[in-house]
Every structure is written in C-alpha cells, then in structure tokens.
Amino acid sequence: MRAADLLVDIGPLRTSRDFRAVFLARIVSLFGLGMATVALSKQVYDLTGTTFGVAVSGMIMSVTVLAGSLWGGWAADRMDRRKLILWARASAALAFAGLAVNAFTPEPSLWAVYLCVAWDGLATGVSVTALMAVAPTLVRPDQLPAAGALISLTGEIGSVAAPFLGGILLALSGPGPVFALTAATTAVTTLLLLRLRPLPPVGDDGDEDDTDGDGDRDTGSPLAAFRFAVRDRVVGGLLVLGGINALFNMPVVLFPELVDKRFGGGEVMLGLLYTAPAVGAILVSATSGWITRAARPGRLLLTAAFVGGLAIVGFGLSGSAAVAFAALALGGAAGTVYEILEYALVQHGTPDRLRGRMVSVLTAQGTTGDIVGDVEVALVARWFNPAGAAVVNGVVCAAAAVVVAVTVPGLRGATLPREKEEEAGPDGPPGDPAPAPSPAEEAPRAAAG
Structure with missing residues (x-):
C-alpha cells in the first residue's frame, strides 16, 4: 500500500458540489457550537452557583435533541430535506441570537x-437527522466510507479546537459576544446550505409505499425503521451492537474520581484524559484511506468494536497516567474506525425513504445510551471501584463484538460498493448530469456566494 493511500480520501469533496457545501457548513457550525458550549456552561454556573444547574441545561439539550431527531426523522422521509435543513438551521440561529440578547441584559x-x-436542541435534532439522511444522495455509494471519515475528522478537530477558542473568547469578552458569534456562524451555515439542490425523499424500485421491497407498505410510522432493521441482517446487527456500545462504552464519567484517587495531576491530568480519545480519533480519521478501501468492512467493524472493548479494559487496569492515556487513545482510534464503517453500512443498507427515521433511531440510541450508560457505570463503580467499573464495561463491549460476529454472519460478511473508474458528476453518481437550477434557486445561491 502506498503512503498516499493512508491519507484521508477527499474524493467526495472533489466530485460533489453539494457535499462540499455540507462539509464547509459543518466546519463553520462545529466551531460556533463548540465555543457556545463553553460559554453556556459558564453562564449557567454563574447564574445558579451549582453544577446541578449546568446538568439541567445539558439534560434539556439532550431531551430536546432526542425529540427533534425523532420528529425530524419522520419529516425527512416525507418532505424536501433541503427545506427542512434550512428551516432548522435558521431556527437555531434565532436561538443563539436569543442567548446573546439575554446575556447582554x-x-x-x-x-x-x-x-x-430547548429551542436550539429541537432545531439541532431536526437538522442533524435531515443532513444525515441526505448524505448518501450527495456522493457515490463507494464514497460513503470516505464521506464518513471526513465528517468524523471535522468533528474530532472541532471538539478539540472549538472549546479552546471559546474559552479564550469567553475570558476576553464574556458570554454575550460568544453567543452572538455563534448566531452569526449558524446564519453562515444556512447560507452555505442554500446551495444544495432540492432533496426530496425517493421511493425504491419505483414503489413509494414499499420501503424495503418485501411487500410491506410504509404508513410513515417511526416504527417502520425498527421493522426494517429486524429483517435486515446488516442494519439489525449494527443496531444491536451499537446499543450495547452506547451503554457500556468509554466511561468518561469516571475520569474525575480516577484522577483524584489513582493518577493524580489534578485538572491538567483530567484534561489530558478527556483529550486522549480525540487524539486517537484524529490520527485515524487523518489516515483513514485504508478504512475506506477495506475489502471486508463488516469484519473490520467487528474487529474495531472488539479492540475498543479491550482498550477500555486496559484503561481500567492501567497503573500509570501514560498507560491510561495510551489506552484511551487506542479506544478513540478504534471507535472512529467503527463509526466510519457503521455510517457507511447503515446509509448504504437503508432504503432512502427510511433513512430519516433510521438516523433518528441511531440518534435516540446514542442519546439515551449516554445518559443511561453514565448511571450504569456509576452504579458499578459503587459496587466495585472506578477501575473495576471500566474493566466491566470493556469486557461487555469486547464480548458483544464476539457474540454479534458469531450470531450475525450477515454483518460479518457485509461489503460496500468498490470504487468505480468513471468520473462522477459535480452533484452525484457517475453519468448523472448536474441538475440545472431553477430561476428560484439561482437568487439564493448567488446570495450565498
């Protein structure tokens, strides 16, 4: 394998104008949101004087994102996804503008x-779900892993750089300017997304009611995604494994106690532990060319899940800060491999008319898994100790990967379309001409630059 083949594959950015717009909008949005998160937690703590007040704001955000994603998944399968995304991002800009006005009082x-x-959570849930649902229509099928790697890379870089920049701006100017800047960046993302072509959901095999080709008629129920997953060997296996990983994955809630009782180093060490998974994730995302070209993505995904579980076990057993950092970095790297392939396999395997609801199911799984998972590992830590709780979680994740590999052969043997030789058009798969914009679309595109 050539060294160039290890680098992140930027093919989707070269061949799809729409994906470029989404990618750039995501970068702008992540930096704005990352800065706002720091300002929001500081402002709520100053207003309440308690960590509980900050926790309440986080709970409100989680619940409303969940509600927005569930409704957004249904809506994304029933209306033009471009319009849904634009309305949601514009609504989020209004929420940040409201935070800025309130902060300046x-x-x-x-x-x-x-x-x-709460308003921003609803808007974010809708927009994220709709954006995920349109992703497979913006790139060729063989480019889905590369698109997932690019999305993962921007997310990890944003999670490290944006809070740091937000902290600096917060120290210099207070929360008001931070919220105002986030409102402006959210408005910019809306303008960038105006460049998208109309993106209505499409039927499969010409049948608008039969979502998976088995004769069932889709009534629009959110449960249709579950019914499809139960029948589909690959997507169903991913939902089972993903649910277990969400409940028993990286036990970040244990970091403060482990720093206090085992590693020492105070706030600096705590910051390093939180950064370690992102370091591993960024290294993998930046060298993800080998992942996107994997001949057996199903097996690689299951291997990554198993290695991620072992990394958590290693973190729990680590007796030094250096070993703990390395184990967490390995876990972050394995998790990124898993996420890239999960994204590609779910998007490729789900019929277009179900993608919105399937994305909402995955979002709900991750959101509820994080909340319940924190409670689970905290309870186990009380029964054993923090290190023992991490070991238990890691063993469960590694064992789940083995069980799913044995019992779900469809996932173990899952494949993805391989790269084609022909060139893709600027907006879609090979041979598809770029859609001509209507006069009504030309004006907003010109305004967006």
Whole structure:
C-alpha cells in the first residue's frame, strides 16, 4: 500500500458540489457550537452557583435533541430535506441570537437560557437527522466510507479546537459576544446550505409505499425503521451492537474520581484524559484511506468494536497516567474506525425513504445510551471501584463484538460498493448530469456566494 493511500480520501469533496457545501457548513457550525458550549456552561454556573444547574441545561439539550431527531426523522422521509435543513438551521440561529440578547441584559434570565437551549436542541435534532439522511444522495455509494471519515475528522478537530477558542473568547469578552458569534456562524451555515439542490425523499424500485421491497407498505410510522432493521441482517446487527456500545462504552464519567484517587495531576491530568480519545480519533480519521478501501468492512467493524472493548479494559487496569492515556487513545482510534464503517453500512443498507427515521433511531440510541450508560457505570463503580467499573464495561463491549460476529454472519460478511473508474458528476453518481437550477434557486445561491 502506498503512503498516499493512508491519507484521508477527499474524493467526495472533489466530485460533489453539494457535499462540499455540507462539509464547509459543518466546519463553520462545529466551531460556533463548540465555543457556545463553553460559554453556556459558564453562564449557567454563574447564574445558579451549582453544577446541578449546568446538568439541567445539558439534560434539556439532550431531551430536546432526542425529540427533534425523532420528529425530524419522520419529516425527512416525507418532505424536501433541503427545506427542512434550512428551516432548522435558521431556527437555531434565532436561538443563539436569543442567548446573546439575554446575556447582554443587565440581569440575564436563567429561564430565558433554558428556553433558548430547548429551542436550539429541537432545531439541532431536526437538522442533524435531515443532513444525515441526505448524505448518501450527495456522493457515490463507494464514497460513503470516505464521506464518513471526513465528517468524523471535522468533528474530532472541532471538539478539540472549538472549546479552546471559546474559552479564550469567553475570558476576553464574556458570554454575550460568544453567543452572538455563534448566531452569526449558524446564519453562515444556512447560507452555505442554500446551495444544495432540492432533496426530496425517493421511493425504491419505483414503489413509494414499499420501503424495503418485501411487500410491506410504509404508513410513515417511526416504527417502520425498527421493522426494517429486524429483517435486515446488516442494519439489525449494527443496531444491536451499537446499543450495547452506547451503554457500556468509554466511561468518561469516571475520569474525575480516577484522577483524584489513582493518577493524580489534578485538572491538567483530567484534561489530558478527556483529550486522549480525540487524539486517537484524529490520527485515524487523518489516515483513514485504508478504512475506506477495506475489502471486508463488516469484519473490520467487528474487529474495531472488539479492540475498543479491550482498550477500555486496559484503561481500567492501567497503573500509570501514560498507560491510561495510551489506552484511551487506542479506544478513540478504534471507535472512529467503527463509526466510519457503521455510517457507511447503515446509509448504504437503508432504503432512502427510511433513512430519516433510521438516523433518528441511531440518534435516540446514542442519546439515551449516554445518559443511561453514565448511571450504569456509576452504579458499578459503587459496587466495585472506578477501575473495576471500566474493566466491566470493556469486557461487555469486547464480548458483544464476539457474540454479534458469531450470531450475525450477515454483518460479518457485509461489503460496500468498490470504487468505480468513471468520473462522477459535480452533484452525484457517475453519468448523472448536474441538475440545472431553477430561476428560484439561482437568487439564493448567488446570495450565498
């Protein structure tokens, strides 16, 4: 394998104008949101004087993102996804503008903060779900792993750089300017996404009601995604494995206690532990060319899940800060391999008319898994100790990968379309001409630059 083959595959950016717009909008959005997260937690803590108040804002965000994703999944399968995305991003910009106005008042209102957080959570849930649902229509089928790697890379870089920049701006100017900047960046993302062509959901095999080709008629119920997953060997296996990983994955809630009782180093060590998974994830995303070209992505995904579980076990057994950092970095790397391939396999295997609802199911799985998982590992830590709880979680994740590999041969043997020789058009698969924009679309595209 050539060294160039290890680098992240930027093919989707070269061949799809629409994916370039989504990619650039995502970068702008992640930096704005990352800065706002720091400002929001600081402002709520200042207003309440308690960690509980900050936890309430996080809970409100989680619940409303979940609600928005569930409704957004249904809507993404029933209306033009471009319009849905634009309305959702514009609504999020209004939420951040509200946070900025409230922050500039002499006595900011906590209830106004919570209301804006709830509004932004709903809008974010809708937009993220719709954007995920349109991804397979923006690139060729063989480019789905590369698209997932690019999305993962921007997310990991944003998770490291944006909070750091947000902390600097917060220290210099307070929360008001940070929220105002986030509102502006969200508005910019809306303008960038105006460049997307209309993206209505399409039927499969010409049948608008038969979502998976088995004769069942889709009534639009959110449960249709579950019914499809139960029948599909690959997607169903991924949902089972993903659910277990969400519940028993990286036990970040244990970091403060482990730093206090085992590793030492105070706040600096705590920051390093939180950064370690992102370091591994960034290294893998930046060298993900080998992942996107994998001949047996199903086996590679299961291997990554198994290695991720072992990394958590290694973290729990580690007796030094250096070993703990290395184990967490390995876990972050394995998790990124898993996420890239899960993204590609789910998107490729799900019929277009179900993609919105399937994305909402995955979002709900991750959101509820994070919440319940924190409670689970905290309880296990009380029964054993923090290190023992990490070992238990890692063993469960590794064992789940083995069980799924044995019992779901369809996932073990899953494949993806291989790269084609022909060139793709600027907006879609090979041979598809770029759609001519209507006069009504030309004006907003010109305004967006």
